[in-house]
Amino acid sequence: MTRTLAAHDRVAKAVAKGKLTVPERCEKCNKKRFLEAHHEDYTKPLEVQWLCQSCHRKTHTVRKAVRDTMSTRRTGRGRRMKLLSTNRVAEILEVSPRTVAKWIRDGELKGVKMYPSKNWRVEEAELERFIASRRVSP
Numbered sequence: 001m002t003r004t005l006a007a008h009d010r011v012a013k014a015v016a017k018g019k020l021t022v023p024e025r026c027e028k029c030n031k032k033r034f035l036e037a038h039h040e041d042y043t044k045p046l047e048v049q050w051l052c053q054s055c056h057r058k059t060h061t062v063r064k065a066v067r068d069t070m071s072t073r074r075t076g077r078g079r080r081m082k083l084l085s086t087n088r089v090a091e092i093l094e095v096s097p098r099t100v101a102k103w104i105r106d107g108e109l110k111g112v113k114m115y116p117s118k119n120w121r122v123e124e125a126e127l128e129r130f131i132a133s134r135r136v137s138p
């Protein structure tokens with residue numbers, strides 16, 4: 001069994017035995033939905049975050065993007081931090097590119113201005129920080 005499956009198995013058993021309780025609301029968006037167990041660290045199978053499907057999917061999208069960057073860096077192909085276009089950020093956060101532009105203007109999300117195109121880009125690490133900071137308020 002893979003570590004992922006083993007961790008989920010441990011969670012299912014702990015829930016069945018009443019050692020873990022599934023909350024009513026998603027820990028990120030606070031909506032009352034069907035929740036899935038998310039592991040920050042699979043070596044700690046009982047430390048889970050309960051997320052709705054949509055928040056859970058987003059968490060993994062960002063993580064995968066970050067992982068891809070890391071592997072690019074290791075192979076030495078792109079040494080710079082990966083920058084995401086505002087469209088890509090909008091896609092990940094499921095908002096309109098206009099909203100992303102507004103956040104950058106308001107300084108809520110730190111953008112990097114490109115020259116000479118003057119388009120904004122957002123560092124992946126900054127996007128992760130932004131998502132984490134918005135954990136409570138949807």
Ligand SMILES: [Zn+2]
Nearest residue numbers: 026029052055
């Ligand atoms: Zn949620």
Ligand SMILES: [Zn+2]
Nearest residue numbers: 037038039056
């Ligand atoms: Zn997960």
